[in-house]
Amino acid sequence: MNAVIYHNPRCGTSRNTLALIRHAGIEPEVIEYLADPPDRSRLVDLITAAGLGVRDAIRQKGTPYLELGLDDATLSDDDLLDAMLANPILINRPFVQTDMGTRLCRPSDVVLQILPPITRPFTKEDGEVVG
Template sequence: MSVTIFHNPACGTSRNTLALIRHAGIEPDVVEYLKTPPSREQIRQLLAEMGLSVRELLREKGTPYGELGLGDPKWTDEQLLDFIQQHPILMNRPVVRTPLGTRLCRPSEAVLEILPVGPVPPFTKEDGEVVRDTGTRRS
């Protein structure tokens, strides 16, 4: 069973998602995408799997989004992909790929819908919030 997380260890949501996957008994392939950015083709594939546009994958907070003027609708998808390649921090995280699908896991408990195991025992996030698995999975 292959599970991959595109992870930023500086991000609390990403850390919680990774911990939740491990709490479920799965050791995922961890891609620290700031150190090893996905290729344009990999990003396109992830977007297709998630059903998202390039713009929907962009992260504003803590990135050069504003100073680059990326809120302006003039930018094409290809240009936005160029920006993500130049500044991988613009890619929102965490993105998780499992046999049940690929998802931008915000909030972190969204990963439960695509984990190929379950139900997962209750999990406590870094902030103390307890996550309970309802057992709902994509089919």
């Protein structure tokens, strides 16, 4: 199975998601999106394929979300995308794409929806057991 994760190694949710993918026996393509952000078309494709609206794909915590005025409900999707592309830290993570679909994997075990069934339990960094 093919898999791609838009990953931030400093994020526990992203690390757990990557570990779950590997636990399922899949070595994904890892894109550290802060260093190598998706272009506009790719970002729109990820958001759409995950069944989200643009605003749902914006990360607020630990970002310049408020400083940039992105809480303004009158901003268009294009405005929000412009901000995300100019400041990739605003892209919520991790997005994962496999042959079975695309998800924003928050929480990390959402990735199980687009992986083959795992046959043994997995323990997250915080000790929570999945599977």
